[in-house]
Amino acid sequence: MELLRNAVRPYAWGSRTIIPELLGRPVPAPHPEAELWMGAHPGDPSRITRADGTERTLLEIVDADPVGQLGARCAEQWGNRLPFLLKILAIEEPLSMQAHPSAAQAAEGFRREEAAGIARGAANRNYPDPTAKPELVCALTEFHALAGFRDPARTVEFLREIDTPGLTRYTELLAAQPDADGLRALFTTWITLPQRTLDALLPEVLDACVLHLKNHGRFDVECRTVLELGEAHPHDAAVLAALLLNRMTLHAGDALFLPAGNLHLYLHGAAVEILANSDNILRGGLTPKHVDVPELLRVLDFGCPDMPVLRGxxxxxxxxxxxxxxxxxxxxxxxxxxxxxxxxxxxxxxxxxxxxxxxxxxxxxxxxxxxxxxxxxxxxxxxxxxxxxxxxxxxxxxxxxxxxxxxxxx
Incomplete structure (x- = not known):
């Protein structure tokens, strides 16, 4: 057994208190601290200090002896790589809206981008590796997320509760086809709206959410979430997309599994996260990073699978x-x-x-x-x-x- 020394990732959406408190360091930290990585990810592998004072990364140790470190079956199945990455998430502000590809989609996308000559570190690269990226998040505190497309019939109820002149035709588009194809059509329409149209519709929707809260409607939590996202990203189509997703609250010990194709957005809280050791992310918005809408649409699952809360x-x-x-x-x-x-x-x-x-x-x-x-x-x-x-x-x-x-x- 070896103690690990782990990297802290200082993303802007992170907390100044959660990770420092966990590690016994002064609070608040000078800068946001978003993730603590434990594993052999090439971007920031954990480090091990041996009894003789020498230090090596876990990646180097696994590379030097994959069978001894991983076991014969694991080493063979995952190409001598540690297949998972363990993290602490410390979320103060919402992350980007995103989804991850299946193994087949990742392998095909990786081959396609390699053939096109897109550098693996390029900002417009969707598939820096050929592997899937399922993930599981387990709450340490109350943890808030949007995950998976809500049942279309329930979404129609929500949209009718916050109806506005500009929203009605989109609501009725889904009401006429309340299934996966209808969701795909509405999501695609919203995510590709011309900016002028979007800038007219979003304020209407946000005002309707404010009115819904004043009237103590049935969708208070959903409206608060849309308002939070709209305040931070007032010109982003993903704020509309958030109207279509399940709003979930996890309590300490609850977990949520995100399979391939699941559109999701972590909002706030602290959690343990375990995920496949991959960097393949298709973003849908709420971020200055690359958003490839056609590729996102290729991987999204609009089938409204159940999003059960796992309690172990x-x-x-x-x-x-x-x-x-x-x-x-x-x-x-x-x-x-x-x-x-x-x-x-x-x-x-x-x-x-x-x-x-x-x-x-x-x-x-x-x-x-x-x-x-x-x-x-x-x-x-x-x-x-x-x-x-x-x-x-x-x-x-x-x-x-x-x-x-x-x-x-x-």
Whole structure:
């Protein structure tokens, strides 16, 4: 087992308090801190300091011994790469509206852009790698998001509640075809509106949302969200697109899985996120970054699949460790919690790689070939596939919470 030293990503939408508090640093931070990365992503891999004082990145360690670090099956399946990235998200302001491609779409898009000679680091590159990017977000605090297209019939109800002269014809467009094709038609119409038309329609919609709130209507939360986005991005078509998405609130311990094609937008809160080790993002707006509308439309799923809130279930009856089960082959996230005074030991064995993250209290990680290593709040550790199983227990009798990231199926 090795302790990780992880990179903090200072994006503008981040919080000045969440990550510094987690890591025990002074609060507030001088600049927004948005993400804490744990893994072997080439853009910012975690670092490990060995007993002799030398330091190497986790990426270098995996590259030097992929079978020992990842296990034979994982190394073969994922081309000697760690297939997942674990993060802490600290969101103070909404992110961009975005979706991710399937494995087939990513592979095809990557080949197409390679053939076109688009540099992998170019601003207009959609597919810097040929892999899918499913993700799971698990709330540490109350966490707010837009995710997936709402059932069209319910959306028609919402649009009629905030009806304006400029909005009516779009509402009736969806009412005439309240299905996936109708959603596609309306979303495509809105996301491609001429700027002059958009600049006339958006203020109408925002005023209607204000009136809805004054009248204490049924869609208060949705209207507040649209107003928040409209204030920050007053000329962006994605504000209209937000009218079509499910508005979701997660409580601590709740999780949300975002499969390929799911249009989503994280609004506010702190969370643990696990995702495939990919950079493929198709943005829909609310950002100064590249937005490729035709390519976004190619990958979006308008089928209104259910967006269930996942609360995790025990790996086996009576087990303390609970797992958030998803369809993702690249990763699996599990967690364990000990209340004050509980001291039950938890054995963590795995045929593949593991990252352990302590988000509350402190944990003692006991290795068969050595004494316990203390994992404090905000700290994380790497366990290679060829490491022996470890036993985890809370330190000092205080409440403690652990998250474990593994490759899917390990």
């Amino acid at each position: 279930g025990p790996i086996a009856p009576g087990e303390r460790l609970v797992v958030y089960r998803t369809e993702a082959a690249e990763f699996e996230l599990s967690s364990a919690y000990w209340a004050a005074g509980e001291d039950e030991e938890l054995e963590l064995g795995c045929s593949g790689p593991q990252i352990l993250l302590c988000v509350e209290g402190a944990l003692d990680v006991v290795c068969p070939d050595g004494g316990p290593a203390r994992l404090r709040r905000g700290e994380s550790a790497w366990l290679a596939a060829d490491d022996p199983a470890v036993t985890v227990r809370p330190a000092d009798g205080a409440p403690a919470r652990l998250y474990r990231a593994t490759a899917g199926g390990c």
